[in-house]
Amino acid sequence: MGKDDHVPADVEALLLDRDSQISASRDELVGREGAWTGGSEAAEGYLRRVVAALNRVPELVVEHAEFGHYGSGCASFVDVFLARRDGSTRRVDPDGYTTVAGFSVELCRLAPIACILSPDKRSHHPDGRGYHSMPWLGAVTEMPIPGWEEGGDRISHVLDRHGITLVGPRLLSRPALPHLEIDTNLGDGPRYSIFDVWFHWMD
Template sequence: MEFTNEQLQMMISEEPVGNLYPYNTKDKQQIEAYIQDLFYTINHLKSIKCEAIFDHYGSGYASYVDFFCYRKDGSSIVNKKYIEKDSLTSIQIEGLVLYISRLAPVAIIWRDKRHKAILDNGEDEFFSGMGMINHPHGIIDEPPSPMVNDFIEIKEKLARAGYHILDKEYLSQPLPFKTKIQTFTRPNQYKLFDAFFFWKD
């Protein structure tokens, strides 16, 4: 799937594109609800637990929703330790990150390690140390060995919902026109990636 310069410009202006409902309505509330439904679908897969960030990382505007998915059986945990002074258990988890675009029916998948803190009362949990990808180099096209079946299931759910997974090669192409995007990338280095996935504080 490739996009025209006009569509790329529209996305940079935060205007949704695409023929898939609800993106074709350009109604941002409907699109947000559609992405929430997708999250619930993926989060109900038998072996996967997912966390989602719908609040634009707490400020500004994110052109995508961040899903972090890892295995329920504990095999995604790479480190676990108790921090007595904070009365919490810190867990480092490796999983798959999905960026689901708010501006087009597209997504990317990459890997990240994130920290989860569990307080002694067992009720309060929160994630920290989240990575944010601002270039296409980290995108993966092949499943990591611990999550092969999960990767396949996630791709199937994305396809069923009408999402196209963009690949690293396409997103690494230089943006074919001059513009200004609110990203961490300098203007002379803009890639197609920057038109789809950007966050401004």
């Protein structure tokens, strides 16, 4: 049994379904219940409430939530970067850059699923410069994240309460529907993965 076998059968079936993959590749919502049946605005508003709930986890703080599609193009997910609330993972350098260590939760806009990325760092400067890694399949990891157990376990509970299923690397690394076309800068087409279907971005 793979480590990702905790994903409910109906969710796995949705992610692997032919018609669902085709719709998701076109950025069409395919969630079959809740906010995802109410259209893009309803789903977006719901995800904002999810982010607010994540920001209430006592040990963690939402350092950044990217609802703006990285300023251009279109992202099928909201990138939520979490850090320690006590500031212990934040460093201000003499050159003015602030660097923060943390990890990301990727909330899919197309269906009630999410994935967790391995710990990484973000940096930003008062003049607007900065650096952060883009999501990619190789960064998808399982919970709990070593070193982030405190607070990290609450992330799953928040998502569960909001009807969002965490999906891990075993399922997301499976091949997508053959000949599927996905506009994404995050994948390695022409053969895409299930990750690419549900978590894609094109500048």
